Amino acid sequence: MLELIDITKKYKQTKAVKNMNMYIEKGEIVGLLGPNGAGKSTAISILSSLLEPTSGDVKFENKSMIKNPKSLRQIVGIVPQEIALYEDLSAEENMKFFGRIYRLKGKTLKNKISEVLEQIGLTDRRKDIVKTFSGGMKRRLNIGVAMLHDPEILIMDEPTVGIDPQSRNYILQTVKRLNKDRQMTVLYTSHYMEEVEYLCDRIYIMDKGNLIASGTKDEIKQILASENTISLKADHWNERFITNLRENPQIHQMKVDGNEIVLVVSKDVNIFSKLAHLAEEANVQLRAVDVKQVTLEDVFLHLTGRALRD
Amino acid sequence: MRGILLAKFTTFIRKPWVFVLFTVMSIGFTLIIGYTEGNEDKITVPVAGAEEVRTGSIGKALEENEVYHFKWQEETDLKEIVRLGEAEAGIIIEETGYEMFIRVETPNVQLIEQTIANIYTEKIRENQVLELFQSETAAEEEAILTAYHESMDQPIFEITNDNFRNADSSQFDEGLHAIFGFTLFFVIYTIGYNVLPILIEKKEGIWDRMILSPLKKWEIYLANLVYSFFEGYLQIIIIFSVFHYLVGVDFQGGFAGILLIMLAYTFTIVSLGIFVTALVKNIQQFNAVLPILSVSMAMIGGAFWPLEIVQSDILLALAKLNPLTYGMEALNNLVLYNLPFEEILMPVSILILMGVIFMGVGIHLMEKIHI
Ligand SMILES: Nc1ncnc2c1ncn2[C@@H]1O[C@H](COP(=O)(O)OP(=O)(O)O)[C@@H](O)[C@H]1O
Ligand SMILES: [Mg+2]
Numbered sequence: 001m002l003e004l005i006d007i008t009k010k011y012k013q014t015k016a017v018k019n020m021n022m023y024i025e026k027g028e029i030v031g032l033l034g035p036n037g038a039g040k041s042t043a044i045s046i047l048s049s050l051l052e053p054t055s056g057d058v059k060f061e062n063k064s065m066i067k068n069p070k071s072l073r074q075i076v077g078i079v080p081q082e083i084a085l086y087e088d089l090s091a092e093e094n095m096k097f098f099g100r101i102y103r104l105k106g107k108t109l110k111n112k113i114s115e116v117l118e119q120i121g122l123t124d125r126r127k128d129i130v131k132t133f134s135g136g137m138k139r140r141l142n143i144g145v146a147m148l149h150d151p152e153i154l155i156m157d158e159p160t161v162g163i164d165p166q167s168r169n170y171i172l173q174t175v176k177r178l179n180k181d182r183q184m185t186v187l188y189t190s191h192y193m194e195e196v197e198y199l200c201d202r203i204y205i206m207d208k209g210n211l212i213a214s215g216t217k218d219e220i221k222q223i224l225a226s227e228n229t230i231s232l233k234a235d236h237w238n239e240r241f242i243t244n245l246r247e248n249p250q251i252h253q254m255k256v257d258g259n260e261i262v263l264v265v266s267k268d269v270n271i272f273s274k275l276a277h278l279a280e281e282a283n284v285q286l287r288a289v290d291v292k293q294v295t296l297e298d299v300f301l302h303l304t305g306r307a308l309r310d
Numbered sequence: 311m312r313g314i315l316l317a318k319f320t321t322f323i324r325k326p327w328v329f330v331l332f333t334v335m336s337i338g339f340t341l342i343i344g345y346t347e348g349n350e351d352k353i354t355v356p357v358a359g360a361e362e363v364r365t366g367s368i369g370k371a372l373e374e375n376e377v378y379h380f381k382w383q384e385e386t387d388l389k390e391i392v393r394l395g396e397a398e399a400g401i402i403i404e405e406t407g408y409e410m411f412i413r414v415e416t417p418n419v420q421l422i423e424q425t426i427a428n429i430y431t432e433k434i435r436e437n438q439v440l441e442l443f444q445s446e447t448a449a450e451e452e453a454i455l456t457a458y459h460e461s462m463d464q465p466i467f468e469i470t471n472d473n474f475r476n477a478d479s480s481q482f483d484e485g486l487h488a489i490f491g492f493t494l495f496f497v498i499y500t501i502g503y504n505v506l507p508i509l510i511e512k513k514e515g516i517w518d519r520m521i522l523s524p525l526k527k528w529e530i531y532l533a534n535l536v537y538s539f540f541e542g543y544l545q546i547i548i549i550f551s552v553f554h555y556l557v558g559v560d561f562q563g564g565f566a567g568i569l570l571i572m573l574a575y576t577f578t579i580v581s582l583g584i585f586v587t588a589l590v591k592n593i594q595q596f597n598a599v600l601p602i603l604s605v606s607m608a609m610i611g612g613a614f615w616p617l618e619i620v621q622s623d624i625l626l627a628l629a630k631l632n633p634l635t636y637g638m639e640a641l642n643n644l645v646l647y648n649l650p651f652e653e654i655l656m657p658v659s660i661l662i663l664m665g666v667i668f669m670g671v672g673i674h675l676m677e678k679i680h681i
Contacts, residue, residue, distance in 0.1 A: 050518050073522045080515025088321045100313040101523040129324075145519070 001026045001185065002047065002072070002153065007056035009042050016042040017053075018209040024153070029179050029186040031200030033193055033296060035306075038206040040189045041081055041157055047187070048076050048155050077151030081158050083138045084145075085130050091117070091141050092126040095148060102149035112148055119174060120144040136167025143171065147178075153185040154178070160195065168195075175199060193296040205300060212303045221294045224264070227252065229298045230271065232261040233288040234279075241282035250274070253301055262292070264302055311525070314533035322541065328503045333545050336496035337552055344488025345557070353378050355422055356392070358385040359403040367436070368403055371429045378425060401426060483646060485559060490641045491613030493549045494634050498579055498604040500545050504538040505583030506596055508676075513592075531673060535580055542576045564645040567654070571644065574658045575637040578665035582633060585672035611635040636660045 004022040008015065017039045024030050034040050045051035046058060049069030058065040060072040085094050095113045099105075104112060117123045120140040130138060143159055156175070160168045172195060178184040190196050196203055203220055205213040213220050237256065245251055245263065250271060253264040265271050272289065279286045292298070301307060322329070357380045363369055364382065372380040380401075383391065388400040392411045399419050400411040408426055412419050439458050445451045511517045520530050550568055553559040561568060586603065590596045608614055610625055611634030620626060629635045636657035643649040643657070 045518075048518075048522065050521060074524075076522060078515075078518060078522060080518055082514040084511075084515030084519055086317055086321060086516070088324045089317060093317070093320065097313050097317045098519060098523075101520055101525050103524055149523075 001061060003059045004043065004047055005057040005059060007043070007046055007053045007058070009039075009046060009051065010054045015209050017046070020056075020206075020209075020211050022047075022204055022211070022214070024185060024187055026152075026185055027179070027183045028202060029175070029188060029200045031196035031203040032187060032189045032206065033191065033196045033203055033300075034206035035191050037208075038191075039209040040191075040206055043206070044078075044155050044157055044187060044189060048078050049073060050078075075152040077146035077149065077154045079143050079146045079154065079156040079159050081161070083142050085138065085141060087131045088129060090127050090129050091122055091133075094130060094141065094145060098145045099148045104148065109148075112150075116144045116147050119147070119178075121170060134164075134167075136163040136170070139163050139167060139171065140174075143174070151184075153187065155187045155189075157189045158191065159188075160190065160192065172199060193300070197296055203296065205296070205303070207300075207304050213299060217296070220296065220299055223299055224294045224302055226267055227264050227302070228267050228271075229292040229294055230263045230265060230275075231288070231290045231292050232263065232275070232286060233259055233290075234284055234286050235259065236284075237261065238282055238284060241278060241284045244278050244282060248274070248278075253305060255301060255307060262298075262301075264298065311529040311533045314520075314525075314530065315537055318533070318537040329500055329541060329545060332496045332500045333548055336492045336545070336549050339496075340485075340488040340492045340549075340553070341557075343492075344485040353418060353422075354397060355380050356383040356388045356397050356400045357381065357403060358383050358388045358400070363403050363405055366405070368405070368429060368433060371432070372403075375425065375429075378422060398422070486561075486645060487616065487642075489549070489553050489559065490638055491608065493546055494575065494611075494637045495604060495608040495613045497542050497545050497576070498582075498607065498634075499600065501538050501542040501576070501579045501583050502586070502596075502600045502604070504541050505534070505580065505587050506593065508534050508584075509587050509590070509593060509596060535584070535669075538580045538583065539576055542579060543572065546572045546576065562645050562648065567644045568641060571637070571640045571654065571658055574640075574661040574665070575633065578633040578637075578661045578668070581665040581668035581672060584676070585668040588672045588675035607632050607634045612638050633661055633664050636664075 002024045004020055007017055007020045009017040020039075020043060022030075022032075022043070032040050032043065042051065046053045049058065049065050049072055052066065058069075058072075060069075063071070065072045086097065089097065092113060095116065096109065099109045099112060113126075114123070117126055120143060122137060122140060122144065125133070125137065130141065133141065139159060139161075143154075143156070146154060154175075159175075160171055163171075175186055175188065176199060179186055186199075188196065188199055197217060200217070202216050203214065204211055205220070213223060215222075236259075242256065242261075245254055245261070250269050251263050251265050255262045263271075275289065276286070297307070355378050357372060359369065359382075383400070385402060388402070389411060391397050392400040392413055395413055398412065398414075398416055399422050401422075402409045402411070403426075408430065410419075410423060410426070436455060436458065440451055440454060443450075443454050445454055508517075517530070521527065547569065550561075550565065550572075554561060554565055586599060587596065590599060610628050611617075611632040612620070612629070613634055617626075617629060617635070617638070620629070640654050640657040640661070643653045647653075
């Protein structure tokens with residue numbers, strides 16, 4: 001339905017997106033995962049025809065959208081990363097404004113506004129000025145405003161940044177429901193891997209302008225199929241133990257996080273006796289050793305050597 | 311486009327503070343600086359002299375002077391005042407001549423000296439007249455002098471001594487100048503802060519939403535421009551109306567003309583706002599640039615003092631690039647100098663031309679830099 005073909009976007013000093021390929025099929029929820037500065041916003045601006053790529057093509061139903069994006073614009077709704085609302089207007093006035101610019105009026109507009117307000121759970125706050133809203137409510141309205149013209153595809157740029165867990169769950173549920181009930185296609189951008197893992201059928205992972213992995217959840221986790229992720233817990237570590245782990249060739253990646261150390265090791269070696277031995281030698285009291293379920297976070301760690309969130 | 315205007319007006323009605331603030335400041339500053347009467351705007355000059363000189367014709371002439379406020383002092387105090395720099399000059403007067411104390415030679419010192427010299431010259435002329443008629447009694451002298459003054463009031467040829475502080479001079483009217491200057495100055499802020507939301511809306515994504523909608527890009531720009539123009543012009547109308555109808559300032563029949571000239575000026579400043587918005591990277595930069603720009607425009611363009619007293623070639627050259635200069639020029643030509651229509655059309659045309667250029671370049675840059 002919608003594709004990015006070999007897209008590169010250069011700014012003066014930086015290449016924000018490098019040779020990126022991506023496609024979205026009708027009815028899917030596609031995730032775009034990556035840390036801050038990865039190039040996610042740039043990629044989706046290009047995808048939604050707001051930004052011209054330096055090279056490459058954007059195709060919608062096999063037609064290039066670079067020169068004439070009209071047909072694409074009619075069917076996308078975007079949820080910008082910032083709160084793109086008039087803060088001094090009420091929720092309803094904002095919806096009227098953004099509905100009118102899509103040429104909705106009269107009864108149609110009114111019904112649509114009531115319907116969307118219901119979906120985002122803001123019916124009883126419709127008359128209130130946006131400035132008085134909590135972060136979560138603003139985020140919900142930010143999404144609602146993008147749905148007034150019944151877009152076929154909703155492009156969301158980090159729609160849950162900086163809000164409380166309840167609002168976050170509410171938003172995730174809403175996205176899931178929109179997809180189920182109305183077959184809405186969604187491109188969901190985030191740097192929270194749990195969200196993407198929960199929502200998305202297929203996932204793209206970006207880092208520093210590069211696409212470093214793509215596929216279904218299981219396909220991506222297959223990248224780590226030959227490896228195990230092991231979690232060690234203890235009350236405290238010492239220098240010697242950590243150095244020993246670092247120098248062990250069977251350990252591919254490691255991350256120290258307070259009381260926990262996460263290791264990525266090959267599946268075919270039996271590392272457990274080795275770990276026990278190292279701990280004893282360094283006089284470290286291990287409290288727990290677990291083989292963890294592979295998460296997207298682990299994949300990211302494996303591919304980049306860094307955590308997704310810094 | 312109607313929708314955008316509606317959203318903007320609703321926001322304006324809920325948050326009119328910037329507008330109100332700059333309107334009030336504009337009126338307030340004008341009242342304080344242009345319309346405060348009394349000795350404050352006369353320069354005080356200490357004078358000393360014997361009792362009979364003070365009450366004599368020289369003393370009277372000094373007290374009646376319209377430009378300077380001559381204040382009687384003891385001779386020692388006078389010297390002290392001048393020495394401390396509290397006055398630019400002090401004068402000790404006698405029947406036949408005067409002595410002047412100064413600390414530094416300033417342009418004012420020359421003007422004071424000229425004023426005193428004129429008074430003595432007048433006195434000598436009177437004495438010559440009296441001698442000519444060989445009068446005996448005080449009553450006779452009085453009659454002769456009255457006749458002399460009357461004949462001087464209908465002279466065969468006239469000698470005038472003017473300087474721009476002189477109340478008779480219509481070349482520089484502080485009140486009108488203050489109205490024009492402060493209005494042109496403060497409206498830059500009002501318009502600036504109305505163009506700024508374009509930057510904010512672009513950054514936050516409201517603009518993106520509009521671009522993706524069936525709205526045409528020109529409609530988005532036009533709505534923003536119309537709105538900024540409206541608010542700037544509304545402020546101007548309010549300020550001039552307050553002075554015209556409430557304070558009772560006489561615009562010499564030029565009230566309608568002023569409002570027409572201000573249409574061009576408002577347009578130019580809106581364009582300048584677009585241009586500046588396109589150049590800055592973020593809101594902080596805009597907030598830093600706006601006061602620098604407006605204050606320097608006001609100073610160079612003659613909003614705070616008449617350009618006639620500026621001597622620097624560089625400043626005068628810069629003034630030629632400054633829309634505010636042409637706004638002041640058009641208003642002055644219309645109201646103060648009563649010049650013919652062409653003399654007003656010229657600066658107005660330059661304003662419109664500048665407006666078109668700023669607008670064109672500004673929108674072009676905006677399109678290139680952000681999206
Ligand atoms: N308008 C711009 N001008 C210059 N550099 C930009 C611009 N927009 C983004 N970048 C740079 O491109 C990179 C990717 O940014 P972005 O797409 O916003 O990342 P993300 O959305 O993943 O956080 C960053 O290094 C950012 O600094
Ligand atoms: Mg982003």
